Amino acid sequence: MTHSTNFLRLLSLLIFIVLLALIPRYAQPYTIISLNSIFMYIVLTVSWAMFSGPTHYISLASAAFFGLGIYVSAILGDKLPLLVVIGFGGLISSLLALLVGLSSLRLRGMYFTIFTFGLSELIRHSVLWWEVNETGTVGRWVIAVDNTTVYYVMLAILLITLVVTYIIKHSKYGLALLSIGESEEAADHIGINVNALKIIIFAVGTFFMGATGAIMATRWSYIDPSIAFNPLFSFMPVLMAIFGGVGQIFGQVLGAAVLTLLADLLLTKLPYYYMLLYGVILIIVILFLPKGLVGLKEEVKLWLRGMKQRYENT
Amino acid sequence: MSLTLLLDILIGGLMMGGLYALIAVGLSLQYGVARVLNVSHGEFIMLGAFATYSLYILFGMNPLLSLVVSGPFIFIVGFLIHRTLFKRLKRLSPTMDAFEGSSLLASFGLLFIIQNVALLIWGSDVKGYSYLSKPVNFFGAVYAANRLVALLFAILIGIIFYYFLKRTRVGKAIRAAAQDVTTAQLMGVNIHFVLGLCFGLGALMAGIAGSLTSMMFEITPLIGFPYTIIAIIAVVLGGLGNILGSLIGGFILGLIGNIVMYIHPGLSLIAYYLIFLLLLLIKPTGILGK
Numbered sequence: 001m002t003h004s005t006n007f008l009r010l011l012s013l014l015i016f017i018v019l020l021a022l023i024p025r026y027a028q029p030y031t032i033i034s035l036n037s038i039f040m041y042i043v044l045t046v047s048w049a050m051f052s053g054p055t056h057y058i059s060l061a062s063a064a065f066f067g068l069g070i071y072v073s074a075i076l077g078d079k080l081p082l083l084v085v086i087g088f089g090g091l092i093s094s095l096l097a098l099l100v101g102l103s104s105l106r107l108r109g110m111y112f113t114i115f116t117f118g119l120s121e122l123i124r125h126s127v128l129w130w131e132v133n134e135t136g137t138v139g140r141w142v143i144a145v146d147n148t149t150v151y152y153v154m155l156a157i158l159l160i161t162l163v164v165t166y167i168i169k170h171s172k173y174g175l176a177l178l179s180i181g182e183s184e185e186a187a188d189h190i191g192i193n194v195n196a197l198k199i200i201i202f203a204v205g206t207f208f209m210g211a212t213g214a215i216m217a218t219r220w221s222y223i224d225p226s227i228a229f230n231p232l233f234s235f236m237p238v239l240m241a242i243f244g245g246v247g248q249i250f251g252q253v254l255g256a257a258v259l260t261l262l263a264d265l266l267l268t269k270l271p272y273y274y275m276l277l278y279g280v281i282l283i284i285v286i287l288f289l290p291k292g293l294v295g296l297k298e299e300v301k302l303w304l305r306g307m308k309q310r311y312e313n314t
Numbered sequence: 315m316s317l318t319l320l321l322d323i324l325i326g327g328l329m330m331g332g333l334y335a336l337i338a339v340g341l342s343l344q345y346g347v348a349r350v351l352n353v354s355h356g357e358f359i360m361l362g363a364f365a366t367y368s369l370y371i372l373f374g375m376n377p378l379l380s381l382v383v384s385g386p387f388i389f390i391v392g393f394l395i396h397r398t399l400f401k402r403l404k405r406l407s408p409t410m411d412a413f414e415g416s417s418l419l420a421s422f423g424l425l426f427i428i429q430n431v432a433l434l435i436w437g438s439d440v441k442g443y444s445y446l447s448k449p450v451n452f453f454g455a456v457y458a459a460n461r462l463v464a465l466l467f468a469i470l471i472g473i474i475f476y477y478f479l480k481r482t483r484v485g486k487a488i489r490a491a492a493q494d495v496t497t498a499q500l501m502g503v504n505i506h507f508v509l510g511l512c513f514g515l516g517a518l519m520a521g522i523a524g525s526l527t528s529m530m531f532e533i534t535p536l537i538g539f540p541y542t543i544i545a546i547i548a549v550v551l552g553g554l555g556n557i558l559g560s561l562i563g564g565f566i567l568g569l570i571g572n573i574v575m576y577i578h579p580g581l582s583l584i585a586y587y588l589i590f591l592l593l594l595l596i597k598p599t600g601i602l603g604k
Binding site for chain 1: 351399402403406411412414415416418419420422423424425426427429430431433434543546550580581583584587588590591594595598
């Protein structure tokens with residue numbers, strides 16, 4: 001790739017970001033709300049894939065980290081400034097991720113996946129039990145923040161997430177993560193500090209989940225453990241990443257954006273069939289699109305090339 | 315704590331344990347042998363429960379007799395799901411790890427589909443019927459008769475299945491596949507048939523457990539998932555691929571659940587998760603594992 005195309009790409013990216021920043025001045029409130037949820041799912045997907053993508057450790061604990069952020073916002077939202085609350089939400093999630101990482105180092109493959117899922121459910125049921133038996137109420141109110149502020153904060157979190165992911169991916173640590181995914185023993189033998197790297201990247205990714213939870217909580221105004229720790233928040237990022245293409249950041253972003261729009265559409269048009277169709281899409285994607293939408297592009301290219309060759313041969 | 319209370323908790327635990335053991339053996343066949351961590355396992359329990367409920371309400375069919383109708387049906391559904399979905403996934407996956415990951419996600423898809431189809435058919439209201447709910451005096455403690463019937467049934471099915479595994483040719487093939495799929499295939503086992511059979515049998519056991527559940531508890535289309543969790547814990551507790559282990563694991567969980575329930579009713583699910591996480595951290599190979 002030449003120097004000038006690189007420059008052009010950067011320029012068009014900058015223009016795109018400026019356009020996104022200008023949207024609240026001109027768009028309808030509904031557009032902003034739906035963009036907010038798209039940003040939310042992109043952040044969740046990209047930060048999930050930061051660790052789980054290259055290493056193949058499928059984490060199903062995103063809901064736990066996201067939900068912790070939501071609860072930080074519900075408890076501290078009226079006591080501290082918004083940005084502090086968001087930072088705190090991220091830090092608490094990272095702290096939990098460090099604990100999870102340290103305790104589950106021995107677990108590989110499937111065991112890691114069910115461990116993270118069990119943990120997320122344990123937290124949900126424990127918080128529920130605590131709220132019912134100790135606080136006496138199931139839900140909590142969250143201080144509302146206007147949509148435009150949420151939009152700019154989400155945009156900022158999204159950009160930071162993408163930049164951090166890009167930097168990690170193109171550094172030596174990105175390569176190290178890939179080699180862990182290929183073979184953990186081999187990675188260890190060539191001098192990678194496997195455990196430290198795994199835990200740190202896991203914690204970095206979860207920071208953004210917690211921060212997103214803290215800001216998005218203001219949109220719901222009322223939360224309870226079943227809303228905050230909904231297991232769907234664990235599955236959505238996995239599905240979106242696979243749907244778009246786990247290997248590339250662009251694929252993850254595309255998958256999250258397309259599926260969020262689709263979910264919005266299904267929820268308004270066919271509310272009773274929403275989860276049913278969601279399951280059908282999940283299975284179809286796994287069966288027929290193992291490399292995601294990005295892989296589909298490659299396949300179409302290959303197919304076209306094959307057609308062209310056949311055409312030239314005759 | 316008085317002796318009768320202790321006995322009460324113990325027998326109550328064994329009754330739940332029998333049900334859990336049935337569910338766990340079913341999942342053990344799917345996860346331990348066919349390598350599909352089927353999180354929609356509990357949905358087959360729900361299907362079994364609703365099949366029995368509907369047959370009882372619509373035709374007044376005896377719940378135990380309804381197993382003859384619902385059992386084969388659920389078995390065939392399970393068998394076909396493996397033939398169409400998981401067999402293809404296995405062919406697509408380059409490694410066993412990749413297969414386990416994608417089959418886990420696919421089974422979540424199944425969970426959403428089955429649960430929501432059931433919600434469309436039966437609605438989200440709590441349903442129930444009364445069958446054999448007469449109290450029976452059992453060693454000084456009083457139980458509904460249907461609980462005793464459920465325990466007896468669970469034990470009976472356990473024994474039949476044990477002999478099926480030990481004495482028949484197909485049972486031998488299943489045990490071979492549980493130890494090593496590739497080697498079993500080399501020895502001439504028709505592996506896709508056996509794995510499909512395991513999946514179907516797993517679904518069948520869940521269905522039977524569901525029918526028994528519907529006699530004892532009220533049901534909704536959402537009852538499945540907690541059973542899935544219990545089954546996963548029992549299977550990990552007993553050791554992956556160890557069918558006898560998951561049977562024991564089920565009974566242990568039933569006992570623990572009943573003890574915790576006695577201490578504080580709301581805590582049993584939390585206790586299950588805690589045991590599960592600690593078990594994974596300390597001894598992921600299970601109590602009978604190497």
